[in-house]
Amino acid sequence: MARLGPLVTLAAGVLLAGGIAVANTTGGSPPPAHKTAAGAVSASDTATASSVGEAGAKAPEASSSLASAAPSPAPSSAAATAGASVSAPMDYAGRVVSGRVALAVSVQDGRAVGYLCDGKWVEAWLYGAAGPDGKLNLTGKNGSALRGTRAHGHATGTVTTGGHSWTFDLPKTEKPGAIYRATGQAAGKKLRAGWILLPDGTQTGVVERGNTPAPAPLLDPTTGQTTIDGTPLTAAPLTSSSNPDE
Numbered sequence: 001m002a003r004l005g006p007l008v009t010l011a012a013g014v015l016l017a018g019g020i021a022v023a024n025t026t027g028g029s030p031p032p033a034h035k036t037a038a039g040a041v042s043a044s045d046t047a048t049a050s051s052v053g054e055a056g057a058k059a060p061e062a063s064s065s066l067a068s069a070a071p072s073p074a075p076s077s078a079a080a081t082a083g084a085s086v087s088a089p090m091d092y093a094g095r096v097v098s099g100r101v102a103l104a105v106s107v108q109d110g111r112a113v114g115y116l117c118d119g120k121w122v123e124a125w126l127y128g129a130a131g132p133d134g135k136l137n138l139t140g141k142n143g144s145a146l147r148g149t150r151a152h153g154h155a156t157g158t159v160t161t162g163g164h165s166w167t168f169d170l171p172k173t174e175k176p177g178a179i180y181r182a183t184g185q186a187a188g189k190k191l192r193a194g195w196i197l198l199p200d201g202t203q204t205g206v207v208e209r210g211n212t213p214a215p216a217p218l219l220d221p222t223t224g225q226t227t228i229d230g231t232p233l234t235a236a237p238l239t240s241s242s243n244p245d246e
Helices: 004-027 032-069 077-083
Strands: 090-095 102-108 111-117 123-130 135-140 145-151 154-161 164-171 179-186 189-197 203-209 212-215 225-228 231-234
Touching (some): 102 135, 111 135, 111 154, 111 203, 123 154, 135 154, 189 225, 189 231
Antiparallel strands (some): 090 102, 102 111, 111 123, 145 154, 189 203
């Protein structure tokens, strides 16, 4: 019995040493070098994520700067055109100083058109410039011309056609549409008629059938309706934007 004690003690020591070795092999902490490597990767990932986050946060500021720096688009030509205004025509009408012929002038946006007629066979269509200083400079066929000035509600000057000249002093009319014109066809001939509506309510006009002038029938100033050689026609006010030679 005395010898069994040391043997039992030695066997217990061997078993304890083996258990400690197994525990260290399977459940121990990772080597320090592994910890260091893992820590280095983790720090790198964190730094990268932080950089990306900061870039993402600054992106809206860059976009905002670009948006504020971008020039505003220029207005389109259509919008500019739409914004342009056209003034109302100003009409002057009356008889020349001698009273033989009637004359009317319509002015709009720097241009002017004029019509002279005696209600029988003398007539002239004139077209030209109306200067900002009130000057009128109109010309027509066969040497017809008008030189005048607009001031204080009157148009004054001289008009010439067919070798005859007349001075005039025309008051400004209260109602627009001192000159009317109608065109059409009748009996195979081209018709062109013109009328001057005078401030006293009377009218005078000439109609051309082909190239032959004659007195024009009365015009209804309310509707613009008239009848020439059995053909109904509608006359329209003539302004500076019209072509008197059409």
